[in-house]
Amino acid sequence: MKKKHRKGIIFLVPLIILFITILVFIPFKQVLVFEYENTKEVLAYIPLKKEQAFKIKYTHSIHLSDVLESYKIIKNGNIQQYELMFEDFAIGMPSNASEGETFEEIDGKYYIRNMKQTFPYIDLRTGQVRANHRVIFQSNEYSLSDYIEPGTWVRIKMRKLSVIQQLKGVNIIES
Template sequence: MIVRKLGRQILILLLLIFISNAIMLFIPIKQALVFEYQNTGKVLAYIPFSKEKNFKIKYTHSIHLSDVVESYTVTKEKRIKQYELMYEDFAIGMPENAFDGEIFEQKDGKYYIKNMKRIFPLFDLRIGKVRANHRVIYKNKEYQLADYLEAGTWVRIKIKKISLFQQLKGVNILEQ
């Protein structure tokens, strides 16, 4: 009788441990810059955020073959705010001036649009196959996106909390 009661208690304890581990595995807890496969929600890669909430996307313009750098920060509402754009050539596909409230500057042969307040819940990007050489810059370090994501892949970039399971399935760009 005591053995049976003890066995039942152990079984209940093991079941509670299993359920709590399963819950911890699937509850989103870590805020990250996430690269999802198209619009499926499947996390391909991510950058876990610490206190630093700024990042940049750098690429080679397909026509000018010069670098373009888009600078972003994360808002309190967990949206993506573009606050600066840097480019080297005035031509097709590049702005010729700043919008209201923005500042246009030319410095050291480069053009800057500063004080931008363009806010997005997310944005889409197709990883370049030939020239684009997309990179993400986080904490002043560049990461080649083609090292983590297949060239030609359409990714959706957003800020979201991810679960331990998603972290295990995706690629932590900072650890590669």
């Protein structure tokens, strides 16, 4: 009887080790990830569940007013910009909506809505002086400089992370 028990344990131990290895190293958690440049090194992330929309807010370096870019993750994992809000028609800002989009002015702010620009990722250099890039998720605003060194080039995209990858980055929501 003891021999059968040992054989069961000998068979079960490698199976448990294999299961733990798969659990730790196989990407499974869907996140909005902020990677260092294009290296896939995870700096920070936001876990995604039902809410798959986010916004990036920053202070424009020339006219020093806020710009708010609204995005959502679409079915193929790409990022779609659906709205832009700004306060000044200065350098670097659009002067009107493109075909199929709507342009509105409400309380001194300009909105371009119904945008359908899609990207596999967004490259962003976090501001060092004035920009103060923030990400807004589920009505909460998080300053990227709290998690990512100002001046860093980050790539923002939807990705699945393993437990090990999650440990290497900072969960913006939980920190």
